[in-house]
Amino acid sequence: MRARFVPTIAGKRKTVRVATNNNFNCTVKEFKQLDMIAMSNPDSVFFINSNINTPELLRVNEHNYKIVVTLNPTLLVRQECVDRLYQIRRELVAFVRVKYIPEHPEINDLIIRLAKDNYAVVITVQRWNGRESLLNWSKLEHYTHTHNRYRLSGDALQQLQDFVDSFETEKVFLCDRIGGGCGTCKLCVMLTTGEQTKLASINLSTSGLCQFNCPDCYAKTMINMVTRFGYQPIIYNRIKANSKQTGKTAHIKDSLQQIGR
Numbered sequence: 001m002r003a004r005f006v007p008t009i010a011g012k013r014k015t016v017r018v019a020t021n022n023n024f025n026c027t028v029k030e031f032k033q034l035d036m037i038a039m040s041n042p043d044s045v046f047f048i049n050s051n052i053n054t055p056e057l058l059r060v061n062e063h064n065y066k067i068v069v070t071l072n073p074t075l076l077v078r079q080e081c082v083d084r085l086y087q088i089r090r091e092l093v094a095f096v097r098v099k100y101i102p103e104h105p106e107i108n109d110l111i112i113r114l115a116k117d118n119y120a121v122v123i124t125v126q127r128w129n130g131r132e133s134l135l136n137w138s139k140l141e142h143y144t145h146t147h148n149r150y151r152l153s154g155d156a157l158q159q160l161q162d163f164v165d166s167f168e169t170e171k172v173f174l175c176d177r178i179g180g181g182c183g184t185c186k187l188c189v190m191l192t193t194g195e196q197t198k199l200a201s202i203n204l205s206t207s208g209l210c211q212f213n214c215p216d217c218y219a220k221t222m223i224n225m226v227t228r229f230g231y232q233p234i235i236y237n238r239i240k241a242n243s244k245q246t247g248k249t250a251h252i253k254d255s256l257q258q259i260g261r
Helices: 028-040 057-062 079-085 105-116 131-137 154-165 187-193 218-228 250-258
Strands: 014-018 044-051 066-070 093-100 121-125 143-146 149-152 172-174 198-202
Touching: 014 187, 028 044, 028 057, 044 057, 044 187, 066 187, 093 105, 093 187, 105 121, 121 154, 149 154, 154 172
Parallel strands: 014 044, 014 198, 044 066, 066 093, 093 121, 121 172
Antiparallel strands: 143 149
16 A cells, blocks of 8 residues: 555544445444443544445545545446445545546546545456356456455456556545555554554444345355355444454455465
8 A cells, every 4th residue: 555644533442444344334323322332442443334326325424434435336337326425524534445446447437536636546357157157347367366366466456456546635545556465565554543443344234234236245245155055144234354354354364475474
């Protein structure tokens, strides 16, 4: 990460992302539950994770939690979604999440526009569960199949990294650039609080299962898998670092080994 951050919240030991396996729907019940949890955990900073198409999204303006908004969850760039982002109080938007696919210039244009409008943008590279979904949006030559998913690689990945590095102002970032998980990335923590704190997550019972079906959503994929195995789809109301945040996934371990960490 290129930016230098100055600590801003003294004494906070943990940053908690709300809704990693589901969606924070911005309902009254969710905010009430989150307020109670925040009061019970004064040493933690909570920020919420929402889809731009969340029906009650603009209720976030009535509260002071930072929010991360996914602006193109369906992979399509839609002007009405951008317009909706601009209706959120600017100081609440920790960063805007944009999903990336190569050879879709409208996505690059969206990122450039957001950066010019002074939003911090974190690009997440779309990964695919299978060839069929990949070929609906992109070309097989841009991806390598590893650890059960098709991941951007080769020249296409280098072009994305060059695009991110081309911005003169440090407003555009690439999520998990070196593949080491949250422990080496730290964008969620730093862009939200400006501090080096531990990162954890919580999924609220008032949020329930995510109502959206975004293309090859990793959270939905995992939920469907554990449900088939007979397990509870989501563990609710527990603050805990997940596998990506702790660096326990096989993909992260392999990536760290390759870079000698």
